[in-house]
Amino acid sequence: MLVVPAAQAQVAQGSPQTGLPVVALTAGIHVIRAEIASTEDTRRLGLMHRQSLPDNNGMLFIFEQPEVQCFWMRNTPLPLSIAFIADDGAIVNMADMAPQTDTPHCSAQPVRYALEMAQGWFESHGIAAGLRLGGLP
Template sequence: MILNRLFLAILLATGAHGCRAETQNVASPSAAIAPSGLDVVTLEVRGSDSSHAFRVEIARTPEEQEKGMMFRDSMGADDGMIFPFPSPRPARFWMKNTMIPLDLIFIREDGTIARIAVNAEPYSLAGIESGEPVAAVLEIAGGRSVELGIVEGDRVVWPGGPVG
């Protein structure tokens, strides 16, 4: 138990985040509440000639971000989770206890997509890094970014987000 807490403290201190989320709810007026207890908002990814809306849970706290999508066995095609950070920073995620493949979309402070990690492998402990400081990370169903033609440079907008 002590080793587990020490490991979690080291992960949080080094900026490693799981692909997971749950906990205290800080509701916003435009948000619904998911079964997980997290706020849910509509997020839009805007490309040069198209846009697509997702229904996303907001993982705000370190505890919510640590759990993220852990232990979930499915995700709707237009569902997701957003991990906003208080200020831009390099981000590192992993797939520990995450049962489904995910696309991780790393979002710059101006709302543009810096990097997309497509079909992250379930249960993998390999780090998935942003490659530069980012303001948020969006997780959607694995392969969905390719299906929709979402690419680096597209813009992500949500209430309370970098440009939302």
Template sequence: LNSFSVRHLGASPVRAEDMGEPTQAQATLPKENLTIASANGRHVFSVELAKTPRQQQVGEMFRTTLPADNGMLFLWATPQQSDMWMENTLVPLDIVFIGTDHRIQAIAENAVPRSLAHISSHGPVGATLELAGGVTAKLGITVGDKVEAPSLEKKS
């Protein structure tokens, strides 16, 4: 999955129209507000929702900016290990893996643009969130923090 070019490497259904490597940024996806409750307070982000396999494949690829208060939320149909990479992602990202209990299970900070290194949740998660690189450290967001969003509530 790409969010600023992060790709989900797990198996997912792909339709014929979804085939092919992305060559440009996708249009802005539908958005919702997502809140992370940390020891430092409540942090609100406007996140795009990557729901379809193609939206998840393209993610943040080829985008040249990601504001600190924006992000992309990848919603998995069923809990699964989330494996990402930064192919064609042009800006650093913090990749936040969200458990089915809506708590942060792991954070990969400042993922390197264009890297093909795998970034793994190391276990099943319900969603993956991509934020601008460095945001989690700056705001004091850590493993165990609670994530609230309408799309996550619908999955419960």
């Protein structure tokens, strides 16, 4: 019998992952409800196959150590914005990502965190590089 990790099974089925832990982050006066992707499998699946993303919700990717992190949008139908975040919570750089593309979007320096939100969320809430997020695990 072949045992497939849950995240891999969800990718094979084309369904979004569910049941991830959630953390409340702060960005200035704004509170973000972020699902946590902290394992190789959960980071690989990310927000793939999601058809919608509620207001102020996103996904926080946590890596074991700071490295240049790169993301693409394969199997992701939602346009997203990503913020790459240093250990001290400071946003290093940001990028808008088009749906269903393999174009890489990378951090400008080594980071352990990346936060994906609906495209335009950061801009519409006045969030820019240099701002520090609170509540990082």
